[in-house]
Amino acid sequence: MLDTKNGVALAEEDAVKKQSQIKEILKRLCKNKLAVLGMVILLLYILVAVFAPLIIPYDFAEMNILEKNQGPSAQHWLGTDDFGRDIFSRILYGTRYSLGLGIGACALGLAIGVILGCIAGYFGGWVEELIMRFCDVFQAIPGTLLAIVISMLLGTGFVNTVIALGIGRITLNCRMVRAQFLSQRKLEYVEAAQATNCSKVKLMFVHILPNAISPLIVNTTMGIGGTIMMAAGLSFISLGVRPPLPEWGAMMSAAREFIRYYPYQLLFPGLAMAFLVLALNLFGDGLRDALDPKLKN
Amino acid sequence: MAALVELKGLKTYFETPRGLLHAVDDVTMSFEKGTTMGVVGESGCGKSTLGRTTIHLLESTGGQIFYEGEDVTHVSASRLFKLRQDMQIIFQDPFSSLNPRFTVEETLKETLLRAKRATRKTLDAEITKLMDMVGIARRLRMSYPHEMDGGRRQRVGIARALAMNPKFIVCDEPVSALDVSIQAQVLNLLQDLQVEFGLTYMFVTHDLSVVRHISDNISVMYLGQLVESCPSETLFEKPLHPYTKALLSAIPSTDIHNRCEQQIIKGELSSPINPKPGCRFFNRCPHACEACYQAQQLREIGQGHFVLCHMAEKLQADIHAEACLENRTGQMC
Amino acid sequence: MQHNEKAFLSVRDLVVEYTSDNQVIHAVNGVSFDLERGKTLGLVGETGAGKTTIAQSILRILPDPPARVRSGEIWYDGQNLMELDNNAMRKIRGAQISMVFQDPMTALNPTMRVGAQIADGIRLHSGCSKKESLVRAQDMLEMVGIPKYRYREYPHQFSGGMKQRVVIAIALACNPNLLLADEPTTALDVTIQAQVLNLIKILKKEKNTSMLLITHDLGVVADTCDNVAVVYAGEIVESGTLEEIFDNAAHPYTLGLFNSLPNMSAGAERLRPIAGMMPDPASLPGGCSFHPRCPKATEACKTERVGMHTISGTHCCRCNKVPVAAGRGEGL
Numbered sequence: 001m002l003d004t005k006n007g008v009a010l011a012e013e014d015a016v017k018k019q020s021q022i023k024e025i026l027k028r029l030c031k032n033k034l035a036v037l038g039m040v041i042l043l044l045y046i047l048v049a050v051f052a053p054l055i056i057p058y059d060f061a062e063m064n065i066l067e068k069n070q071g072p073s074a075q076h077w078l079g080t081d082d083f084g085r086d087i088f089s090r091i092l093y094g095t096r097y098s099l100g101l102g103i104g105a106c107a108l109g110l111a112i113g114v115i116l117g118c119i120a121g122y123f124g125g126w127v128e129e130l131i132m133r134f135c136d137v138f139q140a141i142p143g144t145l146l147a148i149v150i151s152m153l154l155g156t157g158f159v160n161t162v163i164a165l166g167i168g169r170i171t172l173n174c175r176m177v178r179a180q181f182l183s184q185r186k187l188e189y190v191e192a193a194q195a196t197n198c199s200k201v202k203l204m205f206v207h208i209l210p211n212a213i214s215p216l217i218v219n220t221t222m223g224i225g226g227t228i229m230m231a232a233g234l235s236f237i238s239l240g241v242r243p244p245l246p247e248w249g250a251m252m253s254a255a256r257e258f259i260r261y262y263p264y265q266l267l268f269p270g271l272a273m274a275f276l277v278l279a280l281n282l283f284g285d286g287l288r289d290a291l292d293p294k295l296k297n
Numbered sequence: 298m299a300a301l302v303e304l305k306g307l308k309t310y311f312e313t314p315r316g317l318l319h320a321v322d323d324v325t326m327s328f329e330k331g332t333t334m335g336v337v338g339e340s341g342c343g344k345s346t347l348g349r350t351t352i353h354l355l356e357s358t359g360g361q362i363f364y365e366g367e368d369v370t371h372v373s374a375s376r377l378f379k380l381r382q383d384m385q386i387i388f389q390d391p392f393s394s395l396n397p398r399f400t401v402e403e404t405l406k407e408t409l410l411r412a413k414r415a416t417r418k419t420l421d422a423e424i425t426k427l428m429d430m431v432g433i434a435r436r437l438r439m440s441y442p443h444e445m446d447g448g449r450r451q452r453v454g455i456a457r458a459l460a461m462n463p464k465f466i467v468c469d470e471p472v473s474a475l476d477v478s479i480q481a482q483v484l485n486l487l488q489d490l491q492v493e494f495g496l497t498y499m500f501v502t503h504d505l506s507v508v509r510h511i512s513d514n515i516s517v518m519y520l521g522q523l524v525e526s527c528p529s530e531t532l533f534e535k536p537l538h539p540y541t542k543a544l545l546s547a548i549p550s551t552d553i554h555n556r557c558e559q560q561i562i563k564g565e566l567s568s569p570i571n572p573k574p575g576c577r578f579f580n581r582c583p584h585a586c587e588a589c590y591q592a593q594q595l596r597e598i599g600q601g602h603f604v605l606c607h608m609a610e611k612l613q614a615d616i617h618a619e620a621c622l623e624n625r626t627g628q629m630c
Numbered sequence: 631m632q633h634n635e636k637a638f639l640s641v642r643d644l645v646v647e648y649t650s651d652n653q654v655i656h657a658v659n660g661v662s663f664d665l666e667r668g669k670t671l672g673l674v675g676e677t678g679a680g681k682t683t684i685a686q687s688i689l690r691i692l693p694d695p696p697a698r699v700r701s702g703e704i705w706y707d708g709q710n711l712m713e714l715d716n717n718a719m720r721k722i723r724g725a726q727i728s729m730v731f732q733d734p735m736t737a738l739n740p741t742m743r744v745g746a747q748i749a750d751g752i753r754l755h756s757g758c759s760k761k762e763s764l765v766r767a768q769d770m771l772e773m774v775g776i777p778k779y780r781y782r783e784y785p786h787q788f789s790g791g792m793k794q795r796v797v798i799a800i801a802l803a804c805n806p807n808l809l810l811a812d813e814p815t816t817a818l819d820v821t822i823q824a825q826v827l828n829l830i831k832i833l834k835k836e837k838n839t840s841m842l843l844i845t846h847d848l849g850v851v852a853d854t855c856d857n858v859a860v861v862y863a864g865e866i867v868e869s870g871t872l873e874e875i876f877d878n879a880a881h882p883y884t885l886g887l888f889n890s891l892p893n894m895s896a897g898a899e900r901l902r903p904i905a906g907m908m909p910d911p912a913s914l915p916g917g918c919s920f921h922p923r924c925p926k927a928t929e930a931c932k933t934e935r936v937g938m939h940t941i942s943g944t945h946c947c948r949c950n951k952v953p954v955a956a957g958r959g960e961g962l
Contacts, residue, residue, distance in 0.1 A: 188394035191354055192454070196408045196461055197381050210398045339819035340790075446907060476676040477846060481890035481903030488900070503820065510892035510901070547824035549849030551891065553876050556853075561824050565789055 028290040035286020041279035049095040056089035061244045069262050078268045081251070082258065087265065090246035091272050097158065097247040098273065101231040101240075102224035104162040109169025110220050114213075117174040118204045121181025121212075128178070135171040143168045147230060151239040161240045165227050172223075173216060180212030214288055221284025225277030248273050301365060301497045302328040302351065302384070302465050308359035309343070309350045316571040320346040322521040323360070325595065328465065333491065333498040335512030335529070337505060337544075341566055343521040344501045345389075348467040351499065352384045353377060364465075382412055385463035389470035391450035395442040401428070401453050402438050408460040431456045432486060448479035455486065459494075467499045472507060484511060505548055509533060514601075517541050520569050520577040523595065527602035537604045537612050539582045576606065584608055637664035637705075638840055639688075639808060644702030646683050646864075649695065655911045657683045657697070659864040659919075665808075665857075670834070670841040672851040672872075674887075675861035678908050681844040684861075685810045688842070689729055690719050706808070725755040728801035732813040734793035738785040745771070745781025748800050755804045770799040774829060791822035795829065802833055809834070809841045815850065827854055848891060852876060857944075860884050863909055863919040866938075870945035880947040882924045918949070926951045 029035055048055070058076075064084035072079045078087040120131040138146070147164045154160035184190065185208065193207050232249015234240030241247040243254075248269040255265035309321040321343045328334050336344045349355045351362060353372070361370045369380060388394035395404060405424045409415040415423040428435060431452040442450055451471060458466055468487065472480040488511065490496060502508050508515055509529060516526040517538065525538040536542045546560040564581040576582070579589040588607050595605045598613060606612070634640045646658035658680045665671045673681045686692045688704055690711065704711040706727065711719065731737040739747060748767035753760065768778040774795040776788075785793055794814065801809060811830070815823040831854060834841055843855060851858055852872065859869040860881065868881040879885050886904035906923040909915055915922055921931040931950065938946045941953070 188388040188390055189396040191349075192386070192388060192394055192457065193396070193407075195352060195354055195381060195386050196457065197378050197411050198407075207396055211396070339821060448907065476908075477887060478676065478890045478904040479907070481892070481901040484892065485901055485903065505820070506892045543821060547821045549824075549827070549847070549853035551848050551852045551876065551888075553852045553872055559824055559828070561828050562821055563825075565791065 025290050029286055032286040032289060034282045035290070038279045038282025038284075038286060041275060042283055045095055045099060045276055045279065048092055049099050052093045052096055056086075056092050058086035058089040060085065060090045060093040060246045062086070069258070069265075071262070071264060079262070079264050081255070081265055085244075085246075087251075087268055090251060091248065091269055094246040094248045094251065094269070095272075097241055097245060098228045098231070098249070098276070100158065101161055101165065101247075102228040105165035105227045105231075106169060106220050106224050108162060108166030109223075110173050110216065112166075113170040113173025114177050114209070114216070116170065117177025118181065118209060120174065121178040121185065122200070122204045122208070131174065132178070135174050138167075139171045144230060144233060147234060148237070148239060151234055156239055156242050158241060161231060161234060164234070164239075165230055168230075169223060169227070172219070176216055176219065177209075177212055180215065181208060184208045184211050214292055217291060218284045218288045221280045221287070224280050225273075228273060228276070299330065299366070300327045300363070301330040302499075303363040304347075304351065304360065305363070306360035307347070307350060307357055307362065309346050309355060310358040313570060318570050319521045319572055320569065321350060321357075322572075324518070324521075324523045326516055326523070326526070328497050328499060329513075330464075330497055331491070331495050332513040333500050333511055335508035335515040336499060336501045336518060337503060337508050337515060338518035339503055339544075339566075341520065341569065342518040343569075344518050345469055347518070348386065348469050348499055348501050352386055352465075352467055353380070354386070382461045383463050384465045384467070385458040385461050386467040386469060387451075387454050387458050387471045390474055391447045391454060392442070392474075394454050395450055397442055400439045400441055401433065404453060404457055405460055408457050412461045414460060414462060427456045427460055430459065430490070432482075446479075447475050448483060451475060451483055452486070455483075455490075459490070463496070465497045465499070467501065469501045470503070471500075473502065473504065480507070487511065505545065517544070520566060520572070522577060522605060523603075524578070524605045525603065526595075527599070531599065531602055535599070535602075535613070537598060537602070537609050538578075538606050539584055539608075539612070540578045543581075584612070634664045634705075636666075638667040638707065639665040639842070640703075640705040641684070641688070642703045642705070644684065644687060644704065645700040646680070646687055646692065646697060646702075647700055648697050653912045656914055657864055657911055658687070659914075661702075661861070661864070661866055663859050663866060663869060665840055665842060667807075667840055668834075668838045669856040670843055670854055672855035672858045673842060673844045673861055674846065674848065674851055674858060676846055676908060678911065679861040680864040680911075681861050682812055683864075685729065685812050685842060685844055688810060689723055689727055691723075691729075721755070724751045724806070725804045726806050727808045727810065728804070728806040729810040729812065730794075730797055730801045730814045733817050734790055734797055735817070737797050738793060740785050743782055743784055744788070744796050748781075748796070748803050751800055752803050767799075767803070770803050771796070773802075773833070774799045775825075791818055791826060794818060794822075794826055798826070798830065798833070802837070802839070805837055805839075807840060809839050810844075811841060812844045813846070814843075816845070816847070823850075830854070848887065860887070863914055864911060865919060865948065867920065867948045868946065869938075870941075870943075874941075874943070874945040878941075878945070880941055880945070880952045881920075881949050882926055882951075883920050886923075 062085060064080070066084065067076070067080050068082055068084040070076060070080045076086050076088065078091065081087055081090070116131050120128040146168050150164040150167055151161060154163060190203065190208060193203055198207065229249065231240055231247065232252060235247050235250035236253035241250065243250060251269040252266055255262070255269070259266050304324055304326045307321055307324045311318040311320055324347060326334065336347060338344045346355060350357050357370060361368055363369065364380065364383065369376070372380060402424055405427055406420060409420060409423050424438070425435065428438065433449060433452050433456065437445060437449065471487070472483050475483060484507065487498070491498060500508060500511055512529045514527065515529050515532045517524050517540065519540050525532070525536065525541045532541065533545065536545055543560050543562040546557070550556070562581045567577060567580055574592045575590040576593050579585045582589070593605045593607060595603050596609065598604050598609050642662045644658050644661045648655040648657055661684055663671065673684065675681050683692065683697070687699055688711065692699065699712065702712065711722070738744070745764055745767045748770050749760070749763040752758065752766050753763040764781070768781050771781055772778050776792060776795055785796070788796065814830070815826050818826060827850065833839070845851060855872055857869070857871050858875040859866045860875070860883065861867070862883050868875065868879065868884045875884065879888060883904070889902040890904060892901055904923055909919060909922070917932045917934050918924070918936045921927040924931065934950065936948050936950055938948050939952065940946050
């Protein structure tokens with residue numbers, strides 16, 4: 001029979017496994033095969049980005065007019081562009097810019113958007129009104145236009161482009177977080193934390209935010225792909241990252257006039273971007289599932 | 298015995314687009330140390346709002362709250378901080394009252410540290426002690442709420458309230474969402490804890506059989522007002538307010554051999570928004586008359602028996618007449 | 631085992647499983663019972679016992695996958711519902727067998743007017759015109775105590791109790807012979823519950839409808855049922871008439887349920903709850919499924935499968951420790 005106190009069995013002192021949260025999440029993530037695939041591909045890209053200068057066969061800016069517009073060959077694995085530059089090297093090096101711009105801008109937008117959204121969602125009242133109207137104004141401006149205007153104000157270059165793209169993402173994150181807060185705020189565990197003297201800051205960031213963050217993770221990882229594409233757009237109109245820096249978008253834009261004759265010049269950077277976005281999507285989905293303890297199985 | 302907590306004319310109103318919602322309207326109650334006051338009523342009666350206002354989770358609009366003789370209706374932040382250690386709450390819904398991302402340990406850890414009931418060094422021992430006290434198996438320490446069933450989750454909620462070492466606990470329908478056999482376990486636990494720590498409970502529920510079992514005194518609420526208040530047994534033997542009688546009669550009894558005619562009250566609740574003065578039950582009351590339109594007074598009819606109805610004495614006389622026909626097992630007809 | 635040809639509804643050896651994530655959840659494990667015309671059978675049990683699954687199986691509205699009826703027969707009015715095709719089943723659902731669901735808040739379509747929701751079923755099963763079906767819908771509303779003119783309103787304009795009346799109106803609109811009521815008053819206040827139960831009783835009497843009432847509330851059972859079947863971990867552990875169960879409960883689980891009730895007669899200082907918890911249907915204990923919590927369990931209970939034993943008359947119990955009526959063999 002059970003040894004009970006009020007009908008509940010008290011087990012003997014089990015060794016309390018202090019499993020760290022991170023290990024738990026990683027374990028759950030690894031069970032999802034597609035997510036693992038996404039992670040692996042993403043990791044490859046990141047490694048390439050980090051070690052680019054060491055692994056590229058040719059200098060990305062090295063021009064060789066004699067070898068221009070050559071198709072894939074043993075010497076130039078992915079061919080050369082209109083200036084005789086090795087496409088393979090440029091793609092590898094370009095990983096830095098694309099990933100950097102995408103992640104940087106999204107991280108910036110996430111950080112600021114989350115803080116604003118937390119404040120708006122938790123406090124309500126005029127604070128919320130002010131922040132939401134601020135978002136309204138910014139959202140009324142088309143995203144690309146906004147990025148262009150800010151880019152023109154700040155000038156070209158990597159950091160300026162990150163800021164220009166990041167600002168456009170603030171309102172999205174802010175709204176999402178606020179919406180989550182509105183629904184979480186009504187739940188009793190929030191009242192319980194208040195009743196046990198939890199400070200407002202802790203309540204916002206330690207209690208509610210982790211329960212609100214799930215949709216944002218997926219949104220952000222998917223957003224990186226879109227941001228990379230917008231960066232390409234900026235580069236096309238001579239804002240963003242200027243040539244000769246090998247940003248994929250710029251490469252694809254430049255290759256458009258040659259699409260009939262040398263389609264590979266457009267194809268390869270495009271494929272590189274496509275695989276990166278796919279990897280981000282798979283990983284983002286898996287991460288969302290892994291972070292949600294309710295789906296734990 | 299001195300009252301630990303006293304409510305005098307407590308009011309909680311909410312502004313809504315359609316008008317002023319009188320959630321709690323002029324409620325006077327007294328909680329003696331070590332006893333349980335049951336607050337019963339159906340949805341919309343304001344009992345949950347009353348509970349939350351008492352422990353300052355909601356702001357009162359009028360009236361007073363006394364704790365150990367001190368007026369704590371409006372307190373400074375630092376006084377509130379200390380007050381919260383004495384007055385705690387257990388919630389109804391075991392699903393939403395725990396943070397889904399916190400394990401049992403994390404939930405309790407946080408509360409213990411904030412209440413300064415434990416230091417980093419003594420934390421583990423204190424958590425184990427709390428878990429044992431409420432009967433949660435030790436192997437569940439690192440479990441998440443969704444991995445446990447309702448009964449266990451509720452125990453975690455109770456442990457969290459106890460972590461603050463309170464003297465007064467508002468139990469807001471703590472067993473309503475649980476299965477019958479688990480209900481019984483949790484009710485026993487609450488009673489044991491009350492005896493062990495000398496706790497005082499405000500036990501809010503809609504279930505009259507539960508409240509009879511656990512309460513010393515009972516207050517019945519209807520649409521924000523306190524309509525009847527008396528010792529537990531008196532309520533079941535001699536209810537006076539027409540609503541209380543209807544409520545008792547509506548409960549389906551498990552005694553199949555003594556089936557009484559159920560008094561089915563017609564109609565629905567009137568609106569708590571901008572209510573007219575006078576009795577709020579009059580549109581459903583079998584004894585309604587002209588005098589019901591006037592504001593009613595809470596009067597003491599018997600020993601410690603308060604009723605908000607001008608017909609109370611007349612109805613009391615009727616009960617004496619019925620007593621001869623009434624079934625003596627304590628079942629109310 | 632032969633079904634009872636005289637009974638109006640006869641369920642035999644129903645087994646239903648859910649598969650999820652490579653786990654098999656044994657929701658219903660060989661349930662058999664009979665229901666006579668015009669009577670009410672109460673299926674009593676706690677959450678997870680499998681009562682709702684049984685009702686959904688009768689109507690064949692189980693989500694398939696992940697649920698699957700492994701085996702069993704459901705004889706209704708001479709036909710085995712398990713053998714009918716979808717079209718034939720559609721003719722029966724709503725017209726001959728109806729269901730009242732637990733949560734009135736979510737059982738109604740929030741974007742459709744109430745009258746239209748009732749009229750839909752009428753039109754489908756009787757083939758009458760739209761106009762006529764609306765008229766009949768209004769009659770139904772009146773029958774359940776809602777003013778006729780409210781047929782044009784939307785569900786959100788009604789309170790919980792009134793919504794449940796609308797749900798009952800929908801269920802009874804086509805004069806079904808069998809009503810499956812799944813915890814119809816659990817979500818309602820006790821005074822509204824009294825109104826709704828009263829309504830159900832009156833309507834049932836008027837139309838001689840048979841009813842399968844699923845509930846965990848023994849008070850509701852005492853008030854409305856003629857026969858009772860107690861469900862635990864997907865099996866019926868005790869069944870009989872109302873008097874047999876309430877006066878002479880035999881199975882330790884049934885006794886435990888009665889003892890857990892803080893019932894209205896005062897005096898009991900401490901409740902006597904049933905120790906432990908309902909087993910996980912994905913991993914049921916061997917032998918008798920109640921043995922881990924049973925105060926009378928012996929070694930044999932852990933391994934032996936237990937059949938239903940007749941105690942007296944129609945009173946059966948699934949327990950080896952209960953004295954069996956001499957000379958009687960196995961019951962259901």
